[in-house]
Amino acid sequence: MIRTGYWSRPANSAKHGSVGKGKTRGLRPDELALWQQVARTATPLNKPKARQAAEEAGPVESPVTPPAEIPKFDMAQTARPSGGASIAYASASSKAAPQMDSKKFVKMRSGKLDPDARIDLHGMTLNQAHPALNGFVLSSHRAGRRLLLVITGKGKTVPDDGPIPSSRGVLRRHVPQWLRLPPLSAIVLEVTPAHIRHGGDGAYYVYLRRAR
Numbered sequence: 001m002i003r004t005g006y007w008s009r010p011a012n013s014a015k016h017g018s019v020g021k022g023k024t025r026g027l028r029p030d031e032l033a034l035w036q037q038v039a040r041t042a043t044p045l046n047k048p049k050a051r052q053a054a055e056e057a058g059p060v061e062s063p064v065t066p067p068a069e070i071p072k073f074d075m076a077q078t079a080r081p082s083g084g085a086s087i088a089y090a091s092a093s094s095k096a097a098p099q100m101d102s103k104k105f106v107k108m109r110s111g112k113l114d115p116d117a118r119i120d121l122h123g124m125t126l127n128q129a130h131p132a133l134n135g136f137v138l139s140s141h142r143a144g145r146r147l148l149l150v151i152t153g154k155g156k157t158v159p160d161d162g163p164i165p166s167s168r169g170v171l172r173r174h175v176p177q178w179l180r181l182p183p184l185s186a187i188v189l190e191v192t193p194a195h196i197r198h199g200g201d202g203a204y205y206v207y208l209r210r211a212r
Helices: 029-041 049-057 087-093 102-109 126-142 170-179
Strands: 117-120 147-151 188-193 203-208
Touching: 102 188, 102 203, 117 126, 126 147, 126 170, 126 203, 170 188, 170 203
Parallel strands: 117 147
Antiparallel strands: 147 203, 188 203
């Protein structure tokens, strides 16, 4: 018998031959079938170490990643603002250090400086107000004016009970954004809500850089 790593088979496995000195006899069909049946049911004597260790360790479970926790949100909760569109308006009404002379800025905020020119955008659509504002500011700068008053209005004061709520004070929110964009951003030095005597929350002071 010849011993292999898994099973044993007879040495006389030559396909052809006859019994005699130095020669072996081939297996008959019934002997070959019997040997194949035994080989299929035989247990290996020496299993490979890696295979034996894997069988003893059992199946390996894949790690399960827990799902990300989703924060709770109530129907009455207000979503946090993500910035972006309202940045210009926030900077206009914030208490950041002014770009212009601080003493003149205090006088302007207190309503003690009279505007050199004013424009009333109240009642205009966005498509009408934007080009009107650009033309007014550019022409005022060319004329050497410094302090402008831009009137936007405070928006709707009546309650909105419709299925789709309307935004209040559309011009009031857009005007500071337009003033911070080209071509006006190069000539606008300061934007701040006006004093009550000049319109309060329904208007803005726009202080321009000196014309060169």
